[in-house]
Amino acid sequence: MSEEQIEDQAVSEENISLEKSQDEATKDDHSPPPDSASAGTPRIEEDFEDMESLLAAVDISSIRPLKRGETLTGTVMAVEREGILVDIGHKSEGFVPTSEMLLLGADPLSKLEISQEVTVSVVQAETAAGQVGLSMDKARGEQGWKILQDWHDNGEVFEAEITSFNKGGLLANVEGINAFIPMSQVVGAKPGSDGVAPLGSQVGKSLKLKVIEINRKRNRVILSERAANQEWRAEQKEKLLDELHPGDIRTGIITSIRPFGIFVDLGGADGLAHLSEISWDRNANPEEMFSIGQEIKVYILRIDQDTKKIALSVRRAAPEQWDDLITRYQIGDVVPSVITRLVNFGAFARLPGPVEGLIHVSSMVDRRISSPKEILDEGDVIPVKIEKIERDRHRLGLSLRDARDEALALGWQFDSLGRIIGFPDSVREELSEEATIAEQRFEQRKAENAAVEERASVDREARESRAASARIEREAATDRAPQQTAMEQAFAQASSVDQDAEEIEPDADIVESTSDIQEDLDNPVEEPSGETDQSDSDENT
Structure with missing residues (x-):
């Protein structure tokens, strides 16, 4: 209904009221005169004397229809479980559900109070409950x-x-606008995972x-x-690298969990706590111990100014745990x-x-080995002797x-190599799970040792058999040889000597053949009278 129609309606109602008053006045003229008690009572005056006063008295806004998208200012009348009731100065109160007040955050009702002034936009002129949907x-959207x-243009x-x-x-509501933050744009979330644990913890x-x-x-x-x-x-990382020093203990927020360790935000720069520095128990699982967004204390191990990397330790931040253990x-x-670990x-x-402690390779067996493997x-599962306890460095030798x-x-x-192949029953009480797994390995190790010993025994018996056969053959050859006289043995020995001499090549300039020597012995040369030639003498000599 337009304002002109409202004004026409107001005028017609005024005319009707005036006609009724005239009729009542006519009736009063034919009625008996009033008694003395009512004679002094003044006649009731009209509340509205002219059109201007009538229009001024009528609240047009309370009866005019509301338009969708219209922005109003109202006052909170009540805070209910599903939303709030708002007085918008209309014939019906307005209702704002919690789904339409996300700009106030994850828990909007906690931020509203009775009589608080709010700005709302009309969503529905009249709901099924007879209220105005707000x-x-x-209202903040445009x-x-x-x-x-x-913000987008200016970055x-x-x-x-x-x-x-x-x-x-x-999901976030920014200035009344619903916005989306993909998992790939969330710090610490794992793309490809369901995101329930890391993302759900971010709400609020x-x-x-x-x-x-x-x-x-x-x-x-x-x-x-x-x-x-x-x-x-x-900006913060450069500043933080100058502030941090090895040995400091800082509080940080876990931003990522990986099989090899955890990344911790120290307030502008991430540091890595390697798996070996997460717990005094090297078998600890970081995904079971920590969660994204968790606040923890870390010990600064090293700071590399060239690569801008920070090495952290979780276990060293609580040294009293090592002392207790x-x-x-x-x-x-x-x-x-x-x-x-080897x-x-x-x-x-x-x-x-x-x-945990360290067994140096030189402290494993008496002999020298090239590798612990x-x-x-x-x-x-092995026995070890504690040789050193370094409490200040948290080390065991x-x-x-x-x-x-x-x-x-x-x-x-x-076994013969120095490897463990068995342990007493008391070990199962302290290391039950590890002992069960190790026993299977030890049984396999025993079987390998037995196979090696069996092969060695077979080889040894084969060598002994070959040696015995050779000895028997030599003895048999000696028994089959014919008996020789002393003369035959001497000639055989001489023949052996001649054969050995023939193997040596004689020098023609020094040694003469046997036939030449025999010829000289048979025909001696007479020496001439007088001086003897020195060269001939030397040659004969």
């Missing part, structure tokens, strides 16, 4: 689009509260965001936490342990507790070689 988000467009970073999430990412938190895409026609706004943090973190051990104790210089062994395998004598007395079994 929205606080849409202005919000303009603000978001300015501004802002904060917004996360209102919800789904498998694809996070305020994040630094940046508009990376906006499309008013498609009602589409894409935000990014990574882009927002990039510039800020670049090591109180049960003393230097010289022989205890069972499990090999957790390296070129030795092996790491975990003691019950759990606490010659003696040990990962998962082996262990020895397999020095533990052998006492271990044999306790029931441990070693």
Whole structure:
């Protein structure tokens, strides 16, 4: 109904009231005169004397129809479970559901109070309940689009509260506009995962965001936490690297969990706590121990100014834990342990507790070995002797070689190479799971040793058999040889000597043949009288 129609209706109602008053006046003229008590009572005056006063008294806004998208200002009348009742000065109160006040955050009702003034937009003139459907988000919407467009054009970073999430990412309401943050743009989320754990924990938190895409026609706004943090973190990282020093203990937020360790945000720069520095137990699983967004204390191990990398330790941030674990051990104790890792210089062994120590390669066996793999395998259960306890550096020095004598007395079994092939029953009480797995390996090791011994025995018997056969053949050859006289033996020996001499090539200038010598003996040469030629003498000589 238009204002002109309302005014016409108001005029007709005034005319009707005037006609009724005239009729009543006519009746009063034919009625008996009033008594003395009523004679002094003045006649009732009309409340509205002219059209102007009538229009002024009528609240046109309360009866005119509301238009969809109209922006109003109202007062909160009541805060209910599903939303709020708002007095908008109309014949019916308005209702704003919680889904239409996301601009207030994940818990909007907690931020509203009775008599609080709010700006709303008309969504529905009249609902089934006879109320006016209102929205606080849409009242802010048109202005919000303009603000978001300015932020996008200027590359501004802002904060917004996360209102919800789904498998694809996070949802936020910024200036009355619903926006989406993909998982790939959320710091610490894993692309390809369902995101329930890391994303759900973000609801209700305020994040630094940046508009990376906006499309008013498609009602589409894409935000990014990574882009927002990039510039800020670049500045903070340089500043933080100058402030940090090895040995410092800082509080950080876990941003990522990987099989090899965890990344921790120290307030502008991420550091890595390697798997070996997460817990005193090297078998600890980081995904079971930590969660994205968790606040923890870390120990600064190293800072590389060239690569801008920070090495962290979670376990060293709580050194009292190591001290508590090591109180049960003393230097010289022989205890069972499990090999957790093999390296070129030795092996790491975990003691019950759990606490870990190092067995140097020189402390494994008496002989020299080139690699720990010659003696040990990962998962082996072995006895070790505690040789050193370095409390200030949280280190244990262990020895397999020095533990052998006492271990044999306790029931441990070693093979010829120095490898463990058995342990006493008491070990199962402290390392039950590891002992079960190691027993299977030890049985296989025993079978291998038995096979090697069997092959060695067969080879030994074959060698002994060949030696016996050769000895018998020599003895048989000696028995078959004919008997020789002493003369025959002498001629045989001489013949052997002549044969040996023939093998040597004679020098023609020094030694003469046997026939020439025999000829000279048969025909001696007479010496001439007088002086003898020196050369001939020398030659005869």
